[in-house]
Amino acid sequence: MIPTIKDVARKANVSTATVSRILNELPGYSEKTKEKVLKAIEELGYQPNAIARGLVSKRTKTLGVLFPNVSSIFASEILNGIEDTAHEQDHSVIVCNTDSNGVRTMKYLQVLNEKRVDGIIFTSEVLKKEYYDALVEMNIPIVLVSTASYRYPLPFVKVDDKHAAYSATEYLIKNGHKKIAMISGTKDDSIAGTPRVEGYIQALKDNNLSYENRRIVYGIDFGYKTGVMCMEELLKKAPDFTAVFAASDEIAIGALSVAYKEGIKVPDDLSIIGYDNLKVAEMSIPPLTTVAQPLYEMGKIATNMLFSMIKNGNTAESRIIQHRIVERQSVKNIQ
Amino acid sequence: MIPTIKDVARKANVSTATVSRILNELPGYSEKTKEKVLKAIEELGYQPNAIARGLVSKRTKTLGVLFPNVSSIFASEILNGIEDTAHEQDHSVIVCNTDSNGVRTMKYLQVLNEKRVDGIIFTSEVLKKEYYDALVEMNIPIVLVSTASYRYPLPFVKVDDKHAAYSATEYLIKNGHKKIAMISGTKDDSIAGTPRVEGYIQALKDNNLSYENRRIVYGIDFGYKTGVMCMEELLKKAPDFTAVFAASDEIAIGALSVAYKEGIKVPDDLSIIGYDNLKVAEMSIPPLTTVAQPLYEMGKIATNMLFSMIKNGNTAESRIIQHRIVERQSVKNIQ
DNA sequence: ATTATTTACGTAAACGTTTACGTAAAAGTG
DNA sequence: CACTTTTACGTAAACGTTTACGTAAATAAT
Numbered sequence: 001m002i003p004t005i006k007d008v009a010r011k012a013n014v015s016t017a018t019v020s021r022i023l024n025e026l027p028g029y030s031e032k033t034k035e036k037v038l039k040a041i042e043e044l045g046y047q048p049n050a051i052a053r054g055l056v057s058k059r060t061k062t063l064g065v066l067f068p069n070v071s072s073i074f075a076s077e078i079l080n081g082i083e084d085t086a087h088e089q090d091h092s093v094i095v096c097n098t099d100s101n102g103v104r105t106m107k108y109l110q111v112l113n114e115k116r117v118d119g120i121i122f123t124s125e126v127l128k129k130e131y132y133d134a135l136v137e138m139n140i141p142i143v144l145v146s147t148a149s150y151r152y153p154l155p156f157v158k159v160d161d162k163h164a165a166y167s168a169t170e171y172l173i174k175n176g177h178k179k180i181a182m183i184s185g186t187k188d189d190s191i192a193g194t195p196r197v198e199g200y201i202q203a204l205k206d207n208n209l210s211y212e213n214r215r216i217v218y219g220i221d222f223g224y225k226t227g228v229m230c231m232e233e234l235l236k237k238a239p240d241f242t243a244v245f246a247a248s249d250e251i252a253i254g255a256l257s258v259a260y261k262e263g264i265k266v267p268d269d270l271s272i273i274g275y276d277n278l279k280v281a282e283m284s285i286p287p288l289t290t291v292a293q294p295l296y297e298m299g300k301i302a303t304n305m306l307f308s309m310i311k312n313g314n315t316a317e318s319r320i321i322q323h324r325i326v327e328r329q330s331v332k333n334i335q
Numbered sequence: 336m337i338p339t340i341k342d343v344a345r346k347a348n349v350s351t352a353t354v355s356r357i358l359n360e361l362p363g364y365s366e367k368t369k370e371k372v373l374k375a376i377e378e379l380g381y382q383p384n385a386i387a388r389g390l391v392s393k394r395t396k397t398l399g400v401l402f403p404n405v406s407s408i409f410a411s412e413i414l415n416g417i418e419d420t421a422h423e424q425d426h427s428v429i430v431c432n433t434d435s436n437g438v439r440t441m442k443y444l445q446v447l448n449e450k451r452v453d454g455i456i457f458t459s460e461v462l463k464k465e466y467y468d469a470l471v472e473m474n475i476p477i478v479l480v481s482t483a484s485y486r487y488p489l490p491f492v493k494v495d496d497k498h499a500a501y502s503a504t505e506y507l508i509k510n511g512h513k514k515i516a517m518i519s520g521t522k523d524d525s526i527a528g529t530p531r532v533e534g535y536i537q538a539l540k541d542n543n544l545s546y547e548n549r550r551i552v553y554g555i556d557f558g559y560k561t562g563v564m565c566m567e568e569l570l571k572k573a574p575d576f577t578a579v580f581a582a583s584d585e586i587a588i589g590a591l592s593v594a595y596k597e598g599i600k601v602p603d604d605l606s607i608i609g610y611d612n613l614k615v616a617e618m619s620i621p622p623l624t625t626v627a628q629p630l631y632e633m634g635k636i637a638t639n640m641l642f643s644m645i646k647n648g649n650t651a652e653s654r655i656i657q658h659r660i661v662e663r664q665s666v667k668n669i670q
Numbered sequence: 671a672t673t674a675t676t677t678a679c680g681t682a683a684a685c686g687t688t689t690a691c692g693t694a695a696a697a698g699t700g
Numbered sequence: 701c702a703c704t705t706t707t708a709c710g711t712a713a714a715c716g717t718t719t720a721c722g723t724a725a726a727t728a729a730t
Contacts, residue, residue: 002474004686015710020688028708045472050449051395052686054386056715062429062450071415071631073408073614080406083432087439092446094397094427097418104422111427114385115397137380139337224618253618260620279408283559283588285595285620296406339716350680355718363678387716391685 003044012040023048054116062092063306064112065121068100073250073278074295078123078145081299089307091118100125109134119306121145126191127152141309143316145302146293147191155309155316157302159293161192164323165199168245168273168291171325173207176335177243177271180204181215183230183255185222185247192222196247196275214238222247227254235262242334243271249278249290256284256330267332277326287328294321338379347375358383389451396426398641399447400456403435408585408613409630413458413480416634424642426453435460444469454641456480461526462487476644478651480637481628482526490644490651492637494628496527499658500534503580503608503626506660508542511670512578512606515539516550518565518590520557520582527557531582531610549573557582562589570597577669578606584613584625591619591665602667612661622663629656 005023009016014033021028022037029037040046054060063086067075079095086093094117096108109131112120119141122131127149135142135154144156172180182200186193197216204211217234219226227250234244235258246252252274256266264270266286274281277292298321305316340358344351349368356363357372364372375381389395398421402410414430421428429452431443444466447455454476457466462484470477470489479491507515517535521528532551539546552568554561562585569579570593581587587609591601599605601621609616612627633656640651 005688006686016687017689017711018709021709024688026689030708033708047445047449049390049451049686050446051386051389051451052715053688054715055384055390055686055717056688058715060386069415070418071408071411073406073411076406076408076411076414079411079430080404080432083405083430087432090446092429092431092450095414095418095430096427097415097422110382111385111425114382115427116384116386224614250618257618257620257622279559280615280618283585283592283615284618285592287592340718341716351717352681352719353679356679359718361719365678368678384716387685388718389685390687390716391718393685 003046004049005046007044008037008040008046011044012037058116060116060118061090062094062115062117063119063121063303064094064096064108064115064117065123066096066098066105066108066125067123068098068125070095070097073280074248074276075124077278077295078299081296081301082121082303083299084296085300085303085307091307098125102128102130105131106134109138113138118310119143121302121306123147124192126189127154141306141315143302143305143309145298146295148318153315155305155318157298157305157319157321158191159321159323161195162199162202164275164291164293165196165245165247166203167199167323167325168275169200169203170207171289171291172243172245172271172273172331173203173209175243175271175331175333178209179215179241179243180209181217181234181238181241181244183227183234183244183246183251184216184218185226185251186220187218192247200245212238215241219251222251224250224254227251227256228258229254231255231258241270243273243331246272246274249274249276249281249288251275252288252290252330253280253284256288267330271331271334273325273331281326282328284330286330289328289331290326291323292326293323297321338381339384340381342379343372343375343381346379347371393451395451395453397450397452398426398428398454398456398638399431399443399450399452400428400458401431401433401440401443401460402458403433403460405430405432408615409583409611410459412613412630413634416631416636417456417638418634420635420638420642426642433460437463437465440466441469444473448473453645454478456637456641458482459527461524462489476641476650478637478640478644480633481630483653488650490640490653492633492640492654492656493526494656494658496530497534497537499610499626499628500531500580500582501538502534502658502660503610504535504538505542506624506626507578507580507606507608507666508538508544510578510606510666510668513544514550514576514578515544516552516569516573516576516579518562518569518579518581518586519551519553520561520586521555522553527582535580547573550576554586557586559585559589562586562591563593564589566590566593576605578608578666581607581609584609584611584616584623586610587623587625587665588615588619591623602665606666606669608660608666616661617663619665621665624663624666625661626658627661628658632656 098105123145148156217230274290281288433440458480483491609625616623
């Protein structure tokens with residue numbers, strides 16, 4: 001059988017309380033007994049039962065993380081940051097793949113509640129009222145990553161999407177482009193959709209360039225296929241552009257393949273700028289110029305915020321993370 | 336305060352045993368009391384405490400999964416399969432990013448043991464004796480994914496690397512290539528390293544093609560940068576090849592970028608075949624022909640194996656998963 | 671109608687920890 | 701030395717469940 005603290009206590013001729021104190025580095029025992037106990041632990045191969053521990057301490061040292069899609073490169077970089085930070089603080093992370101599905105999300109929230117996780121990180125998706133209510137009910141710290149909620153007072157970690165889109169568009173303008181198209185992701189996504197379109201339009205206006213409706217096309221998500229479909233549509237609808245701002249790197253790469261297939265040279269005939277700076281951005285041909293979201297960092301920051309909330313019981317300040325343009329070779333200066 | 340089963344019992348005027356029976360759908364109560372209890376649960380917003388439950392049932396409904404690098408596309412697809420399957424069976428998964436670090440891996444094994452997970456999936460890395468010993472000590476089901484152990488009797492789920500490499504090489508040969516180079520990953524990796532090299536050499540021999548040492552070059556891992564470095568080395572050392580077999584898609588894409596930079600047209604001047612069939616394979620320019628490992632499926636299969644082991648207490652049969660060639664556009668028939 | 675069986679519960683122990691409280695011995699203080 | 705304080709423990713309750721066992725009532729069997 002698996003040895004328990006009682007076995008250790010018996011073997012070392014002390015009480016379980018003493019063993020517990022030694023295990024938790026609390027005061028109240030001599031060097032001698034400590035050695036006796038450590039020896040007993042060693043000999044029995046004893047390992048504390050975190051479940052029993054969690055029952056009385058009401059701390060599980062476990063975090064829950066929800067992603068719409070764990071297997072996206074986007075998510076996995078955030079996850080990496082979260083996991084590293086959690087590990088630094090001796091916590092584990094349970095991953096939940098919501099599939100952007102309301103029922104499944106609610107199910108996960110219930111499971112995380114039943115498992116009594118110490119905190120939750122919710123990523124990349126709009127926070128429905130239903131979710132928020134469940135979260136409040138749980139009464140544990142929560143932070144949003146790469147999403148935000150204007151309706152509900154939850155701390156978030158994200159870049160300023162409108163601003164970042166503005167920067168991307170402006171970068172194209174500074175490189176002499178005047179006819180700039182945009183491929184957006186989901187049209188009515190209030191987090192990653194509309195703000196980026198707004199940033200794009202704003203940048204055009206501020207630089208006295210006309211904004212033309214036909215130059216912007218919407219997809220169903222932020223994936224590669226959306227990129228190819230939208231690019232094809234764009235080439236049909238309004239082929240007279242010299243640059244395109246893609247709302248994600250995957251979209252940009254989709255656009256890139258279409259350009260390649262159509263014999264359009266990037267960046268000579270067409271400039272493309274992406275959004276995210278995923279690992280694939282530097283792997284594309286040509287390497288993709290993009291506006292970087294520091295995803296790993298964002299995961300780290302969010303997790304640290306969560307820990308501070310767990311420790312202090314207060315709520316953390318939201319953080320707008322700085323984006324930056326990563327210049328590679330998909331944009332050409334044409335002035 | 337959070338309501339407990341006692342609160343429910345009190346409110347419904349029954350014992351906790353009855354509430355527990357209802358919760359677990361065990362026999363022993365009338366319809367009437369069931370309704371009473373359900374009503375009380377509803378009104379209190381009661382949710383069972385999985386920790387307390389785990390303490391007595393000795394089942395946590397939680398699985399542990401170890402990856403050398405969670406943020407790799409490779410890992411995240413396996414994770415996706417694991418998570419989906421675990422969720423189907425009402426289990427959660429704790430992810431562990433070992434960073435291929437022995438100390439960190441051991442630490443994770445300890446944590447997973449302390450948290451009393453019901454099973455473990457260990458992926459993509461050679462199983463050191465140290466790990467195996469710790470695993471045995473834990474006395475819970477474990478399955479290996481995308482790795483195997485000849486020394487230790489643990490069930491695994493993987494493709495036959497030598498065979499798959501053989502297929503890839505043979506595919507190039509069938510397309511008329513005679514001077515075929517190979518970019519391997521880690522040289523002394525007994526799982527993903529040497530077997531693939533062996534498969535490559537075997538295919539050459541079986542087709543009466545001479546195997547030349549200078550045509551094979553080794554990297555430090557299976558990543559993009561290894562791909563570019565090795566390709567550059569290859570071009571210097573032995574530029575007279577018409578095709579290259581890359582030991583991973585990332586390596587292949589690295590090679591692709593170098594070819595592009597050097598003005599070598601793929602597939603017209605040079606054919607490239609990859610290995611893995613990651614999502615990026617279809618996103619590359621040109622889309623990458625590759626030998627597919629069904630990673631998501633492998634995650635699913637492994638998890639189902641784990642569940643069967645958990646349920647039946649036996650050990651599962653290892654599974655060799657069929658690979659297949661996915662033909663895209665990076666290989667040209669030159670005969 | 672009497673006995674046997676089944677149903678519908680309740681009681682209390684157990685799971686493996688932590689921790690409040692108590693106490694005897696050791697150490698410190700005047 | 702007599703006292704207070706501190707140290708080094710031990711005892712036992714508590715955390716929130718499940719479940720073995722017991723029992724009274726209901727139902728079935730004869």
